[in-house]
Amino acid sequence: MNNIEIEDRTFEILLENHTISKRTRLIGIQINVDYEKRCPVFIGVLNGSFLFMADLLKEVEIPCEIGFIRVSSYEGAESSGSIKEAFGLPDNLHNRDIIIVEDIVDSGLTLNYVINEIQKQVPASVKVCSLLFKPAALKVPIKELEYVGFEIANEFVVGYGLDYVGLGRNLKDIYREKTVLSPLP
Numbered sequence: 001m002n003n004i005e006i007e008d009r010t011f012e013i014l015l016e017n018h019t020i021s022k023r024t025r026l027i028g029i030q031i032n033v034d035y036e037k038r039c040p041v042f043i044g045v046l047n048g049s050f051l052f053m054a055d056l057l058k059e060v061e062i063p064c065e066i067g068f069i070r071v072s073s074y075e076g077a078e079s080s081g082s083i084k085e086a087f088g089l090p091d092n093l094h095n096r097d098i099i100i101v102e103d104i105v106d107s108g109l110t111l112n113y114v115i116n117e118i119q120k121q122v123p124a125s126v127k128v129c130s131l132l133f134k135p136a137a138l139k140v141p142i143k144e145l146e147y148v149g150f151e152i153a154n155e156f157v158v159g160y161g162l163d164y165v166g167l168g169r170n171l172k173d174i175y176r177e178k179t180v181l182s183p184l185p
């Protein structure tokens, strides 16, 4: 029950949509309090953040601006290990309060790159809001990580924005990859 297949892999339910919604609501309330009388710029990192960004921003009631960036890796790179470029970064972030929105912090290398790029414009503040965080996978510390939906184990997850080979981003819930147990000898 609750297993899904995507291409060659099997996934099982990790977080149901109502659980994600409840947590997102609480994060939105916290941001409303923390940024009262300010006008932050939310920057979503595409593609994975698109659903979380939309649902989070529905809970944000303070005045704010919203944008998205896309981060590209070097061709042939295995994972997010070697970041090449950030596309679409606004150039008017000086003195602004920035909240970067991510679906997941894994190694932290994507965010490390994005934060360094944003810092070049000398903003007033930079914080990160990520739905998921894998502490055991972190390779670089992200001191700006202020809002985290769920800390999860170092397992591959899909759904609610997160893909496997380009598929599964549209799933309402989040699933983790099922480990295949080898048969007893």
Ligand SMILES: O=P(O)(O)OC[C@H]1O[C@H](OP(=O)(O)OP(=O)(O)O)[C@H](O)[C@@H]1O
Residues within 6 Å of the ligand: 045, 046, 047, 048, 049, 080, 102, 103, 104, 105, 106, 107, 108, 109, 110, 111, 162, 163
């Ligand atoms: O902490 P890290 O190890 O850098 O991994 C996190 C990043 O990986 C995923 O993006 P990906 O590069 O897979 O692109 P996508 O959002 O288009 O799926 C995710 O959306 C984060 O941006």
Ligand SMILES: Nc1nc2[nH]cnc2c(=O)[nH]1
Residues within 6 Å of the ligand: 104, 106, 107, 155, 156, 157, 158, 162, 163, 164
């Ligand atoms: N889909 C997906 N993308 C990721 N990027 C970094 N970690 C993950 C993960 O667990 N799942």
